[in-house]
Amino acid sequence: MTSLTRNFVALMAAGMVASVSMAMQPAEHTAAKERISADYKMHKDKCSAMHGNAKDICMQEAKGAEKVAKAELEAQYRPSDKTQYKARVAHADAAYDVAKEKCDDLTGNAKDVCRKDAKAAHVRAVENAKVAQVQAQPAATAAEKGAAVAEARKDAAAEKREADYKAAAERCDAMTGDLKAKCVDDAKRMYAQ
Known part of the structure:
Protein backbone atom coordinates (compact mmCIF):
# COMPACT_ATOMS: atom_id res chain seq x y z
CA MET A 1 0.00 0.00 0.00
CA THR A 2 1.48 3.34 -1.00
CA SER A 3 1.86 6.10 1.54
CA LEU A 4 -0.73 8.13 -0.34
CA THR A 5 -3.18 5.22 -0.14
CA ARG A 6 -2.52 4.92 3.59
CA ASN A 7 -3.07 8.67 3.95
CA PHE A 8 -6.30 8.39 1.96
CA VAL A 9 -7.59 5.58 4.18
CA ALA A 10 -6.51 7.43 7.32
CA LEU A 11 -8.23 10.60 6.15
CA MET A 12 -11.42 8.70 5.44
CA ALA A 13 -11.31 7.05 8.87
CA ALA A 14 -10.58 10.36 10.58
CA GLY A 15 -13.49 11.89 8.73
CA MET A 16 -15.84 9.28 10.15
CA VAL A 17 -14.75 10.20 13.67
CA ALA A 18 -15.00 13.92 12.93
CA SER A 19 -18.54 13.52 11.65
CA VAL A 20 -19.86 12.70 15.10
CA SER A 21 -18.22 15.73 16.74
CA MET A 22 -19.89 18.97 17.68
CA ALA A 23 -20.63 21.72 15.14
CA MET A 24 -17.74 24.04 14.32
CA GLN A 25 -17.37 27.78 14.53
CA PRO A 26 -17.05 29.78 11.26
CA ALA A 27 -13.35 30.53 11.82
CA GLU A 28 -12.62 26.85 12.41
CA HIS A 29 -14.57 25.99 9.27
CA THR A 30 -12.57 28.44 7.17
CA ALA A 31 -9.27 27.16 8.56
CA ALA A 32 -10.30 23.57 7.91
CA LYS A 33 -11.25 24.39 4.30
CA GLU A 34 -7.81 25.93 3.81
CA ARG A 35 -6.15 22.80 5.26
CA ILE A 36 -8.16 20.61 2.90
CA SER A 37 -7.05 22.68 -0.09
CA ALA A 38 -3.43 22.60 1.07
CA ASP A 39 -3.57 18.82 1.61
CA TYR A 40 -5.06 18.31 -1.84
CA LYS A 41 -2.34 20.43 -3.45
CA MET A 42 0.35 18.50 -1.57
CA HIS A 43 -1.12 15.12 -2.62
CA LYS A 44 -1.50 16.33 -6.20
CA ASP A 45 2.13 17.46 -6.25
CA LYS A 46 3.23 14.00 -5.06
CA CYS A 47 1.31 12.49 -7.97
CA SER A 48 3.07 14.63 -10.56
CA ALA A 49 6.27 12.59 -10.13
CA MET A 50 4.45 9.40 -11.08
CA HIS A 51 3.67 8.04 -14.53
CA GLY A 52 0.96 6.06 -16.27
CA ASN A 53 -1.89 4.51 -14.35
CA ALA A 54 -0.04 4.89 -11.04
CA LYS A 55 -0.32 8.65 -11.53
CA ASP A 56 -4.01 8.34 -12.43
CA ILE A 57 -4.66 6.26 -9.30
CA CYS A 58 -2.75 8.77 -7.19
CA MET A 59 -4.79 11.65 -8.61
CA GLN A 60 -8.06 9.81 -7.93
CA GLU A 61 -6.93 9.17 -4.35
CA ALA A 62 -6.09 12.85 -3.93
CA LYS A 63 -9.39 13.99 -5.42
CA GLY A 64 -11.32 11.44 -3.36
CA ALA A 65 -9.60 12.47 -0.15
CA GLU A 66 -10.46 16.10 -0.90
CA LYS A 67 -14.12 15.31 -1.65
CA VAL A 68 -14.44 13.19 1.48
CA ALA A 69 -12.75 15.83 3.63
CA LYS A 70 -15.05 18.54 2.26
CA ALA A 71 -18.15 16.43 2.82
CA GLU A 72 -17.06 15.50 6.35
CA LEU A 73 -16.29 19.14 7.07
CA GLU A 74 -19.74 20.16 5.89
CA ALA A 75 -21.29 17.42 8.06
CA GLN A 76 -19.38 18.72 11.04
CA TYR A 77 -20.10 22.39 10.30
CA ARG A 78 -23.80 21.88 9.55
CA PRO A 79 -24.76 18.62 11.28
CA SER A 80 -27.87 17.05 9.80
CA ASP A 81 -29.11 13.79 8.37
CA LYS A 82 -28.59 15.22 4.90
CA THR A 83 -24.95 16.22 5.41
CA GLN A 84 -24.19 12.90 7.11
CA TYR A 85 -25.70 11.11 4.11
CA LYS A 86 -23.65 13.23 1.70
CA ALA A 87 -20.50 12.39 3.66
CA ARG A 88 -21.24 8.66 3.47
CA VAL A 89 -21.88 8.93 -0.26
CA ALA A 90 -18.65 10.91 -0.69
CA HIS A 91 -16.78 8.01 0.94
CA ALA A 92 -18.50 5.56 -1.42
CA ASP A 93 -17.84 7.70 -4.49
CA ALA A 94 -14.18 8.24 -3.62
CA ALA A 95 -13.57 4.54 -3.05
CA TYR A 96 -15.39 3.71 -6.29
CA ASP A 97 -13.39 6.20 -8.35
CA VAL A 98 -10.11 4.82 -7.02
CA ALA A 99 -11.22 1.21 -7.55
CA LYS A 100 -12.24 1.94 -11.15
CA GLU A 101 -8.89 3.56 -11.82
CA LYS A 102 -7.07 0.53 -10.41
CA CYS A 103 -9.05 -1.65 -12.82
CA ASP A 104 -7.34 0.13 -15.71
CA ASP A 105 -4.22 -1.92 -14.98
CA LEU A 106 -6.15 -4.98 -16.16
Missing part, protein backbone atom coordinates in the same frame (compact mmCIF):
# COMPACT_ATOMS: atom_id res chain seq x y z
CA THR A 107 -7.42 -6.01 -19.58
CA GLY A 108 -10.27 -7.97 -21.09
CA ASN A 109 -12.70 -9.80 -18.86
CA ALA A 110 -10.52 -9.27 -15.78
CA LYS A 111 -10.95 -5.51 -16.22
CA ASP A 112 -14.70 -5.88 -16.76
CA VAL A 113 -15.02 -8.04 -13.64
CA CYS A 114 -12.95 -5.55 -11.66
CA ARG A 115 -15.23 -2.70 -12.71
CA LYS A 116 -18.40 -4.67 -11.91
CA ASP A 117 -16.98 -5.57 -8.48
CA ALA A 118 -16.15 -1.90 -7.89
CA LYS A 119 -19.67 -0.92 -8.93
CA ALA A 120 -21.20 -3.55 -6.63
CA ALA A 121 -19.14 -2.25 -3.70
CA HIS A 122 -20.27 1.29 -4.54
CA VAL A 123 -23.92 0.27 -4.70
CA ARG A 124 -23.61 -1.50 -1.33
CA ALA A 125 -22.05 1.58 0.28
CA VAL A 126 -24.63 3.99 -1.17
CA GLU A 127 -27.52 1.75 -0.20
CA ASN A 128 -26.12 1.43 3.33
CA ALA A 129 -25.96 5.24 3.43
CA LYS A 130 -29.61 5.42 2.40
CA VAL A 131 -30.62 3.02 5.15
CA ALA A 132 -28.58 4.97 7.71
CA GLN A 133 -30.28 8.17 6.61
CA VAL A 134 -33.73 6.65 7.10
CA GLN A 135 -32.68 5.29 10.50
CA ALA A 136 -31.53 8.76 11.57
CA GLN A 137 -34.75 10.51 10.57
CA PRO A 138 -37.33 11.12 13.27
CA ALA A 139 -40.74 9.51 13.00
CA ALA A 140 -44.06 10.13 14.72
CA THR A 141 -44.16 6.62 16.16
CA ALA A 142 -41.80 3.72 16.61
CA ALA A 143 -43.99 1.64 14.28
CA GLU A 144 -43.72 4.23 11.49
CA LYS A 145 -39.97 4.40 11.91
CA GLY A 146 -39.70 0.62 11.94
CA ALA A 147 -41.75 0.39 8.75
CA ALA A 148 -39.65 3.07 7.02
CA VAL A 149 -36.40 1.38 8.01
CA ALA A 150 -37.71 -2.03 6.92
CA GLU A 151 -38.72 -0.60 3.53
CA ALA A 152 -35.34 1.10 3.10
CA ARG A 153 -33.55 -2.15 3.96
CA LYS A 154 -35.72 -4.09 1.51
CA ASP A 155 -34.99 -1.62 -1.30
CA ALA A 156 -31.29 -1.62 -0.42
CA ALA A 157 -31.14 -5.41 -0.43
CA ALA A 158 -32.72 -5.52 -3.90
CA GLU A 159 -30.23 -2.98 -5.29
CA LYS A 160 -27.29 -4.82 -3.71
CA ARG A 161 -28.45 -8.19 -5.09
CA GLU A 162 -28.77 -6.71 -8.57
CA ALA A 163 -25.26 -5.23 -8.46
CA ASP A 164 -23.81 -8.46 -7.07
CA TYR A 165 -25.59 -10.45 -9.77
CA LYS A 166 -24.11 -8.25 -12.50
CA ALA A 167 -20.63 -8.78 -11.06
CA ALA A 168 -21.16 -12.55 -10.85
CA ALA A 169 -22.57 -12.67 -14.39
CA GLU A 170 -19.53 -10.76 -15.66
CA ARG A 171 -17.28 -13.49 -14.24
CA CYS A 172 -19.26 -16.00 -16.30
CA ASP A 173 -18.41 -14.17 -19.53
CA ALA A 174 -14.88 -15.58 -19.41
CA MET A 175 -16.34 -19.08 -19.70
CA THR A 176 -17.89 -20.90 -22.65
CA GLY A 177 -20.52 -23.54 -23.33
CA ASP A 178 -22.07 -25.55 -20.54
CA LEU A 179 -19.67 -24.14 -17.98
CA LYS A 180 -20.85 -20.60 -18.77
CA ALA A 181 -24.53 -21.64 -18.71
CA LYS A 182 -24.05 -23.30 -15.29
CA CYS A 183 -22.21 -20.24 -14.01
CA VAL A 184 -25.05 -17.92 -15.11
CA ASP A 185 -27.67 -20.25 -13.62
CA ASP A 186 -25.75 -20.35 -10.33
CA ALA A 187 -25.50 -16.56 -10.29
CA LYS A 188 -29.24 -16.21 -10.97
CA ARG A 189 -30.05 -18.69 -8.22
CA MET A 190 -27.66 -17.05 -5.76
CA TYR A 191 -28.98 -13.55 -6.39
CA ALA A 192 -32.61 -14.57 -7.08
CA GLN A 193 -32.91 -13.10 -10.58
Whole structure:
Protein backbone atom coordinates (compact mmCIF):
# COMPACT_ATOMS: atom_id res chain seq x y z
CA MET A 1 0.00 0.00 0.00
CA THR A 2 1.48 3.34 -1.00
CA SER A 3 1.86 6.10 1.54
CA LEU A 4 -0.73 8.13 -0.34
CA THR A 5 -3.18 5.22 -0.14
CA ARG A 6 -2.52 4.92 3.59
CA ASN A 7 -3.07 8.67 3.95
CA PHE A 8 -6.30 8.39 1.96
CA VAL A 9 -7.59 5.58 4.18
CA ALA A 10 -6.51 7.43 7.32
CA LEU A 11 -8.23 10.60 6.15
CA MET A 12 -11.42 8.70 5.44
CA ALA A 13 -11.31 7.05 8.87
CA ALA A 14 -10.58 10.36 10.58
CA GLY A 15 -13.49 11.89 8.73
CA MET A 16 -15.84 9.28 10.15
CA VAL A 17 -14.75 10.20 13.67
CA ALA A 18 -15.00 13.92 12.93
CA SER A 19 -18.54 13.52 11.65
CA VAL A 20 -19.86 12.70 15.10
CA SER A 21 -18.22 15.73 16.74
CA MET A 22 -19.89 18.97 17.68
CA ALA A 23 -20.63 21.72 15.14
CA MET A 24 -17.74 24.04 14.32
CA GLN A 25 -17.37 27.78 14.53
CA PRO A 26 -17.05 29.78 11.26
CA ALA A 27 -13.35 30.53 11.82
CA GLU A 28 -12.62 26.85 12.41
CA HIS A 29 -14.57 25.99 9.27
CA THR A 30 -12.57 28.44 7.17
CA ALA A 31 -9.27 27.16 8.56
CA ALA A 32 -10.30 23.57 7.91
CA LYS A 33 -11.25 24.39 4.30
CA GLU A 34 -7.81 25.93 3.81
CA ARG A 35 -6.15 22.80 5.26
CA ILE A 36 -8.16 20.61 2.90
CA SER A 37 -7.05 22.68 -0.09
CA ALA A 38 -3.43 22.60 1.07
CA ASP A 39 -3.57 18.82 1.61
CA TYR A 40 -5.06 18.31 -1.84
CA LYS A 41 -2.34 20.43 -3.45
CA MET A 42 0.35 18.50 -1.57
CA HIS A 43 -1.12 15.12 -2.62
CA LYS A 44 -1.50 16.33 -6.20
CA ASP A 45 2.13 17.46 -6.25
CA LYS A 46 3.23 14.00 -5.06
CA CYS A 47 1.31 12.49 -7.97
CA SER A 48 3.07 14.63 -10.56
CA ALA A 49 6.27 12.59 -10.13
CA MET A 50 4.45 9.40 -11.08
CA HIS A 51 3.67 8.04 -14.53
CA GLY A 52 0.96 6.06 -16.27
CA ASN A 53 -1.89 4.51 -14.35
CA ALA A 54 -0.04 4.89 -11.04
CA LYS A 55 -0.32 8.65 -11.53
CA ASP A 56 -4.01 8.34 -12.43
CA ILE A 57 -4.66 6.26 -9.30
CA CYS A 58 -2.75 8.77 -7.19
CA MET A 59 -4.79 11.65 -8.61
CA GLN A 60 -8.06 9.81 -7.93
CA GLU A 61 -6.93 9.17 -4.35
CA ALA A 62 -6.09 12.85 -3.93
CA LYS A 63 -9.39 13.99 -5.42
CA GLY A 64 -11.32 11.44 -3.36
CA ALA A 65 -9.60 12.47 -0.15
CA GLU A 66 -10.46 16.10 -0.90
CA LYS A 67 -14.12 15.31 -1.65
CA VAL A 68 -14.44 13.19 1.48
CA ALA A 69 -12.75 15.83 3.63
CA LYS A 70 -15.05 18.54 2.26
CA ALA A 71 -18.15 16.43 2.82
CA GLU A 72 -17.06 15.50 6.35
CA LEU A 73 -16.29 19.14 7.07
CA GLU A 74 -19.74 20.16 5.89
CA ALA A 75 -21.29 17.42 8.06
CA GLN A 76 -19.38 18.72 11.04
CA TYR A 77 -20.10 22.39 10.30
CA ARG A 78 -23.80 21.88 9.55
CA PRO A 79 -24.76 18.62 11.28
CA SER A 80 -27.87 17.05 9.80
CA ASP A 81 -29.11 13.79 8.37
CA LYS A 82 -28.59 15.22 4.90
CA THR A 83 -24.95 16.22 5.41
CA GLN A 84 -24.19 12.90 7.11
CA TYR A 85 -25.70 11.11 4.11
CA LYS A 86 -23.65 13.23 1.70
CA ALA A 87 -20.50 12.39 3.66
CA ARG A 88 -21.24 8.66 3.47
CA VAL A 89 -21.88 8.93 -0.26
CA ALA A 90 -18.65 10.91 -0.69
CA HIS A 91 -16.78 8.01 0.94
CA ALA A 92 -18.50 5.56 -1.42
CA ASP A 93 -17.84 7.70 -4.49
CA ALA A 94 -14.18 8.24 -3.62
CA ALA A 95 -13.57 4.54 -3.05
CA TYR A 96 -15.39 3.71 -6.29
CA ASP A 97 -13.39 6.20 -8.35
CA VAL A 98 -10.11 4.82 -7.02
CA ALA A 99 -11.22 1.21 -7.55
CA LYS A 100 -12.24 1.94 -11.15
CA GLU A 101 -8.89 3.56 -11.82
CA LYS A 102 -7.07 0.53 -10.41
CA CYS A 103 -9.05 -1.65 -12.82
CA ASP A 104 -7.34 0.13 -15.71
CA ASP A 105 -4.22 -1.92 -14.98
CA LEU A 106 -6.15 -4.98 -16.16
CA THR A 107 -7.42 -6.01 -19.58
CA GLY A 108 -10.27 -7.97 -21.09
CA ASN A 109 -12.70 -9.80 -18.86
CA ALA A 110 -10.52 -9.27 -15.78
CA LYS A 111 -10.95 -5.51 -16.22
CA ASP A 112 -14.70 -5.88 -16.76
CA VAL A 113 -15.02 -8.04 -13.64
CA CYS A 114 -12.95 -5.55 -11.66
CA ARG A 115 -15.23 -2.70 -12.71
CA LYS A 116 -18.40 -4.67 -11.91
CA ASP A 117 -16.98 -5.57 -8.48
CA ALA A 118 -16.15 -1.90 -7.89
CA LYS A 119 -19.67 -0.92 -8.93
CA ALA A 120 -21.20 -3.55 -6.63
CA ALA A 121 -19.14 -2.25 -3.70
CA HIS A 122 -20.27 1.29 -4.54
CA VAL A 123 -23.92 0.27 -4.70
CA ARG A 124 -23.61 -1.50 -1.33
CA ALA A 125 -22.05 1.58 0.28
CA VAL A 126 -24.63 3.99 -1.17
CA GLU A 127 -27.52 1.75 -0.20
CA ASN A 128 -26.12 1.43 3.33
CA ALA A 129 -25.96 5.24 3.43
CA LYS A 130 -29.61 5.42 2.40
CA VAL A 131 -30.62 3.02 5.15
CA ALA A 132 -28.58 4.97 7.71
CA GLN A 133 -30.28 8.17 6.61
CA VAL A 134 -33.73 6.65 7.10
CA GLN A 135 -32.68 5.29 10.50
CA ALA A 136 -31.53 8.76 11.57
CA GLN A 137 -34.75 10.51 10.57
CA PRO A 138 -37.33 11.12 13.27
CA ALA A 139 -40.74 9.51 13.00
CA ALA A 140 -44.06 10.13 14.72
CA THR A 141 -44.16 6.62 16.16
CA ALA A 142 -41.80 3.72 16.61
CA ALA A 143 -43.99 1.64 14.28
CA GLU A 144 -43.72 4.23 11.49
CA LYS A 145 -39.97 4.40 11.91
CA GLY A 146 -39.70 0.62 11.94
CA ALA A 147 -41.75 0.39 8.75
CA ALA A 148 -39.65 3.07 7.02
CA VAL A 149 -36.40 1.38 8.01
CA ALA A 150 -37.71 -2.03 6.92
CA GLU A 151 -38.72 -0.60 3.53
CA ALA A 152 -35.34 1.10 3.10
CA ARG A 153 -33.55 -2.15 3.96
CA LYS A 154 -35.72 -4.09 1.51
CA ASP A 155 -34.99 -1.62 -1.30
CA ALA A 156 -31.29 -1.62 -0.42
CA ALA A 157 -31.14 -5.41 -0.43
CA ALA A 158 -32.72 -5.52 -3.90
CA GLU A 159 -30.23 -2.98 -5.29
CA LYS A 160 -27.29 -4.82 -3.71
CA ARG A 161 -28.45 -8.19 -5.09
CA GLU A 162 -28.77 -6.71 -8.57
CA ALA A 163 -25.26 -5.23 -8.46
CA ASP A 164 -23.81 -8.46 -7.07
CA TYR A 165 -25.59 -10.45 -9.77
CA LYS A 166 -24.11 -8.25 -12.50
CA ALA A 167 -20.63 -8.78 -11.06
CA ALA A 168 -21.16 -12.55 -10.85
CA ALA A 169 -22.57 -12.67 -14.39
CA GLU A 170 -19.53 -10.76 -15.66
CA ARG A 171 -17.28 -13.49 -14.24
CA CYS A 172 -19.26 -16.00 -16.30
CA ASP A 173 -18.41 -14.17 -19.53
CA ALA A 174 -14.88 -15.58 -19.41
CA MET A 175 -16.34 -19.08 -19.70
CA THR A 176 -17.89 -20.90 -22.65
CA GLY A 177 -20.52 -23.54 -23.33
CA ASP A 178 -22.07 -25.55 -20.54
CA LEU A 179 -19.67 -24.14 -17.98
CA LYS A 180 -20.85 -20.60 -18.77
CA ALA A 181 -24.53 -21.64 -18.71
CA LYS A 182 -24.05 -23.30 -15.29
CA CYS A 183 -22.21 -20.24 -14.01
CA VAL A 184 -25.05 -17.92 -15.11
CA ASP A 185 -27.67 -20.25 -13.62
CA ASP A 186 -25.75 -20.35 -10.33
CA ALA A 187 -25.50 -16.56 -10.29
CA LYS A 188 -29.24 -16.21 -10.97
CA ARG A 189 -30.05 -18.69 -8.22
CA MET A 190 -27.66 -17.05 -5.76
CA TYR A 191 -28.98 -13.55 -6.39
CA ALA A 192 -32.61 -14.57 -7.08
CA GLN A 193 -32.91 -13.10 -10.58
